[in-house]
Structures are given as C-alpha cells and as structure tokens.
Amino acid sequence: MLTKTQQKKYLPVLLDILEKLGVKLGRMGEAVLLGEVDAADADGEDGGGQSYSREMQIGLLENEEFILKAVRAAVKRIELGTFGSCQACDELIPPRRLEVLPYTSFCLACQKKLEKGEFEE
C-alpha cells in the first residue's frame, strides 16, 4: 500500500481533472486539499511533467461521466488511505499506470479481466 504522502501526490492531479471537467470542488476535495497537499507538492517530484494530460483529455471526451465518478472515488480512496491499490486483488497499481490513469481502481490485469467480462470475485 502506498504511504499517505505517496497517495496525496495524486490529489492535485485528480482535482485538476475535476476542474477540467468543470466540477467545482466539493467539500470532500476541499477538505483533503486543505490538508497536507502543499507539503506533498514541496518535494518537487512533480517537476511540472504533464505527459499524462494528452491521454487524459482523450479519455475525458470519451466518457466524462464515468471518469467523474472514478475521480471522486479516487479522491475518496486517498481520504481512506487505500489509493494506489487495486480494488480487486489488493496489489499495488504501478506508478506508471497511475500517472496515465490516476483515477483507476484496478491494476492492469484486473482491468483486462473486467473488460473481457471474465471477472470473478
């Protein structure tokens, strides 16, 4: 499981997606935002890299509503401290995947199973 600090690094990214979707930050996002997000930013690991934005925007156009739900759920997971772990198998979701799809709930293997409809509890 990712540490709180590791998880919170993704919060600005998630909130940014919400903003792009035209969502005003709800209580949930604001509450987390007012927490230790600045401290997480200060470690400078962001480096201004925005390589994810292109894929993200394509995704946004495709299924905005799904993503909106997923982002809210991801913010919630940061609050709960479970962000970054696959919701199906509990494995860590690789950081590279989280960079492209920070709101994903599943690791690639589980996502594929899900898409093929062969998912089992």
Ligand SMILES: [Zn+2]
């Ligand atoms: Zn999984």
